Amino acid sequence: MEGCMSSLMGNGPVEFSKGFEKLLEEHASLREQLDELLKTVQILDKKTEKEAIFAQLIQRVSAFSQELEAHSEKEETVLFPMLETYIGKSGGQIAVMEYEHEQAKGLIQSFLSKAADGVSDNEMVTLSKPVIEVYSLLMSHFMKEENVLFPMGKRFFSESEKEELFVKVAK
Secondary structure, eight states: TTHHHHHTOOOOOOOOOOHHHHHHHHHHHHHHHHHHHHHHHHHHOSSSOHHHHHHHHHHHHHHHHHHHHHHHHHHIIIIIHHHHHHHOOOOOSSHHHHHHHHHHHHHHHHHHHHHTTOOHHHHHHTTTHHHHHHHHHHHHHHHHHIIIIIHHHHHHOOOOHHHHHHHHHHO
């Protein structure tokens, strides 16, 4: 990846082990869903009949939330503790990643709980703004993981640790 953080750290292009590849596949799926969420919000902003689109947005955000939760749990219970051995936690990259997980989940839950209360057509666009925030936050978050955290793991982890990562995240 020309110009990515790993290149700046002297790592050059990165080939990942199976565990990291699994996490990258999940990132790709989550990115696709984020793109769909953003498109739905943009369509909602342009339509006059908003109810059906807003209902679709709620359904998509809910499905996305479940997939994000499963992915985040793998990172928080498997990857991050493994990396902590090498880079520590307090105030560093792992603390930032966990904080961003919390932010994204909080924005999603806020949207879903407010949407469940029932809203008027006029409120639907305003209420959907956190979905745009989640999009921006997670796109940046995934890039940081892929260009900084994952290359660190690739460099630090032994072959047995890489295999352990795969076994635990492939579940």
